[in-house]
Amino acid sequence: MIKIRKIEAKTKDRLLFRGENLEFNDGYKYILTGKNGSGKTTFLNSLINESKLVDIDFTNSSDTIYQIQNSYFFKNIPKDNFKILSIDIKNVEDDMKTLGIDNLIERNIESLSGGERQKFIFLRSLYRAKETLILDEPFSQMDLKSKQKANNILDNWLKKSSKRMIIMVTHDDISLNTYDYHYKIEDKLIKEVL
Secondary structure (H helix, E strand, O other): OEEEEEEEEEOOOOEEEEEEEEEEOOOOEEEEEEOOOOOHHHHHHHHOOOOOOEEEEEEEOOOEEEEOOOOOOOOOOHHHHHHOOOOOHHHHHHHHHHOOOHHHOOOOHHHOOHHHHHHHHHHHHHHHOOOEEEEEOOOOOOOHHHHHHHHHHHHHHHHOOOOOEEEEEOOOOHHHOOOOEEEEEEOOEEEEEO
């Protein structure tokens, strides 16, 4: 669970956003939207205490994995990206098949498309996460069919434990994703869309 009593994000000369009494509970999937530059990534960074622009009064009682927008992808082959984090590749095989990348696991990383890399990075984050998974535009380079499949994989992960939670930024049409709650940064406020 993440409870935010008060949050304010500002640069030297302007307010990005503010908000009060925001709550993110275990067992749910949250979508965060807003225009470019509104502060979505800054907000995500604040949830792991990584933003110097934000004054936040909050509690975060969860074990959190955060996949940033342009996550680093270890060199050599995709398999190395799981090995180095002690993720058993056998556990990931079904989801790799679902996303159509199971035949690419031993391929040189330089030969992969942006969407293929993003699928591996998404699965790497998913299989590291135990409780809270924070994702910053995890499907942005995937085609529509892959986005839908990745969204289903994400939903299945959430259902496996009542202690899990997902907070995800997206620029896609939100109707392409399933979610329980929608938060939006608009007019310098972060608020739930009812």
